[in-house]
Amino acid sequence: xxxxxxxxxDRGLVLMSDTRTNSGVDNISTFRKMFxxxxxxxxIVAVMTAGNLATTQSVVSQLEERNKTPAERHNSLLEAETMxxxxxxxxxxxxxTIAASASDNGxxxxxxxxxxxxxxxxxxxxxxxxxxxxxxxxxxxxxxxTPFFQIGETKYGRPILIRGYSRNMxxxxxxxxxxxxxxxxxxxxxxxxxxxxxxxxERDCFEPLHERRIDGTDPYFQAISTGWGEALKQAFHAxxxxxxxxxxxxxxx
Amino acid sequence: xxxxxxxxxDRGLVLMSDTRTNSGVDNISTFRKMFxxxxxxxxIVAVMTAGNLATTQSVVSQLEERNKTPAERHNSLLEAETMxxxxxxxxxxxxxTIAASASDNGxxxxxxxxxxxxxxxxxxxxxxxxxxxxxxxxxxxxxxxTPFFQIGETKYGRPILIRGYSRNMxxxxxxxxxxxxxxxxxxxxxxxxxxxxxxxxERDCFEPLHERRIDGTDPYFQAISTGWGEALKQAFHAxxxxxxxxxxxxxxx
Numbered sequence: 001x002x003x004x005x006x007x008x009x010d011r012g013l014v015l016m017s018d019t020r021t022n023s024g025v026d027n028i029s030t031f032r033k034m035f036x037x038x039x040x041x042x043x044i045v046a047v048m049t050a051g052n053l054a055t056t057q058s059v060v061s062q063l064e065e066r067n068k069t070p071a072e073r074h075n076s077l078l079e080a081e082t083m084x085x086x087x088x089x090x091x092x093x094x095x096x097t098i099a100a101s102a103s104d105n106g107x108x109x110x111x112x113x114x115x116x117x118x119x120x121x122x123x124x125x126x127x128x129x130x131x132x133x134x135x136x137x138x139x140x141x142x143x144x145x146t147p148f149f150q151i152g153e154t155k156y157g158r159p160i161l162i163r164g165y166s167r168n169m170x171x172x173x174x175x176x177x178x179x180x181x182x183x184x185x186x187x188x189x190x191x192x193x194x195x196x197x198x199x200x201x202e203r204d205c206f207e208p209l210h211e212r213r214i215d216g217t218d219p220y221f222q223a224i225s226t227g228w229g230e231a232l233k234q235a236f237h238a239x240x241x242x243x244x245x246x247x248x249x250x251x252x253x
Numbered sequence: 254x255x256x257x258x259x260x261x262x263d264r265g266l267v268l269m270s271d272t273r274t275n276s277g278v279d280n281i282s283t284f285r286k287m288f289x290x291x292x293x294x295x296x297i298v299a300v301m302t303a304g305n306l307a308t309t310q311s312v313v314s315q316l317e318e319r320n321k322t323p324a325e326r327h328n329s330l331l332e333a334e335t336m337x338x339x340x341x342x343x344x345x346x347x348x349x350t351i352a353a354s355a356s357d358n359g360x361x362x363x364x365x366x367x368x369x370x371x372x373x374x375x376x377x378x379x380x381x382x383x384x385x386x387x388x389x390x391x392x393x394x395x396x397x398x399t400p401f402f403q404i405g406e407t408k409y410g411r412p413i414l415i416r417g418y419s420r421n422m423x424x425x426x427x428x429x430x431x432x433x434x435x436x437x438x439x440x441x442x443x444x445x446x447x448x449x450x451x452x453x454x455e456r457d458c459f460e461p462l463h464e465r466r467i468d469g470t471d472p473y474f475q476a477i478s479t480g481w482g483e484a485l486k487q488a489f490h491a492x493x494x495x496x497x498x499x500x501x502x503x504x505x506x
Contacts, residue, residue, distance in 0.1 A: 159412075177489070187415065210497045224493075235485060239433070
């Protein structure tokens with residue numbers, strides 16, 4: 001499993017991903033699931049991946065044309081004219097990669113070789129955009145009605161995102177919100193694990209505003225992880241108490 | 254989908270279930286998923302169900318021997334000597350009911366006709382017990398290492414249970430905790446819905462201490478639902494802020 005979130009704010013985009021991959025609980029590893037490329041001053045494009053690791057690594061390698069010698073490589077994501085074209089390129093590559101693995105093996109694909117991706121970025125003169133790419137290669141785009149996408153193990157960390165998000169929050173608050181969401185997920189699902197990768201893309205700033213790898217010894221993550229448990233307990237105690245209205249108890253008194 | 258939680262406390266047992274059933278999002282209904290039987294002063298047994306509605310209703314009907322005339326009916330759950338026997342009876346009936354549906358239809362069972370159940374209760378002279386019954390008819394028992402079981406849509410409501418539970422909490426706090434967990438789930442998954450059924454079983458009190466149906470107009474549930482959003486926001490704001498350390502931003506300043 002995996003957990004990645006891409007979030008759209010008025011100020012720009014914030015992306016966070018975990019790094020755990022597993023093939024059974026007895027075989028876990030750490031792999032990067034967040035990638036970005038930029039043409040400083042002109043564009044920045046980021047991709048996050050969930051699903052079959054061979055599929056997602058193959059897609060990223062093909063995007064970077066690693067089958068060619070370094071001098072001959074062109075990254076088509078840096079040449080596409082719009083973010084819509086970027087999403088289309090990633091989607092087609094993802095679909096074709098899954099199909100190739102499936103047909104080579106006489107298997108039926110999506111289950112075994114499937115993957116999904118989040119694509120985010122901005123090209124100069126246009127708005128920041130955020131897409132969710134399906135294994136079939138088609139995609140949907142976020143809007144402020146649905147301003148964030150999650151892939152992988154989406155459920156444990158979703159309630160706090162729904163309640164904490166607001167489009168005009170600053171990057172610092174958005175990062176705090178994502179840390180809480182990831183902490184809840186990591187605590188509940190062994191197949192999501194630290195370290196986390198973080199990328200902040202400010203609107204009209206065509207390079208990363210902030211980029212970090214957050215591991216288990218990170219003091220801020222630790223403060224959130226322990227502080228959130230305590231804060232939740234206080235929030236819980238502050239809620240009104242239920243009153244048990246019981247004939248049995250009244251009879252006993 | 255469904256959401257049911259059975260929780261073991263030092264003081265006894267608290268059970269909560271939703272009532273929504275669906276066959277596609279365009280066909281939803283309300284059905285009870287919590288059932289209990291008691292021999293006041295001697296035992297109380299409760300069952301919660303998730304999964305195929307025809308399967309779970311059939312199991313409950315067979316437990317009550319509704320194929321016989323009222324005078325001839327015996328509820329074997331009220332005659333079993335131990336809670337372990339009660340769990341065994343429910344498990345065998347569940348497995349056989351699933352198998353019968355599957356073989357009658359030439360289908361392969363568990364997927365289409367599957368169900369799981371939570372069984373809880375106490376018989377005089379013994380401890381309160383809590384079991385999770387699998388579609389295969391086998392089961393596991395809760396202990397204070399794993400003091401609650403969830404069935405159905407378990408993920409959205411799990412982080413708050415993990416963080417809020419303590420074995421010595423009173424029933425009122427446990428009910429508040431379950432309300433928060435159910436509210437988070439209902440907000441995230443359309444296939445879990447109000448009204449909720451609530452049952453409180455006090456240790457060594459062999460009848461329900463408290464039993465309620467909670468619908469959407471319930472003022473306490475509404476207070477929790479709105480209050481929790483606000484409490485979460487305050488808890489979130491009380492956490493320390495992240496500090497973005499960015500060469501790009503510093504260069505711009």
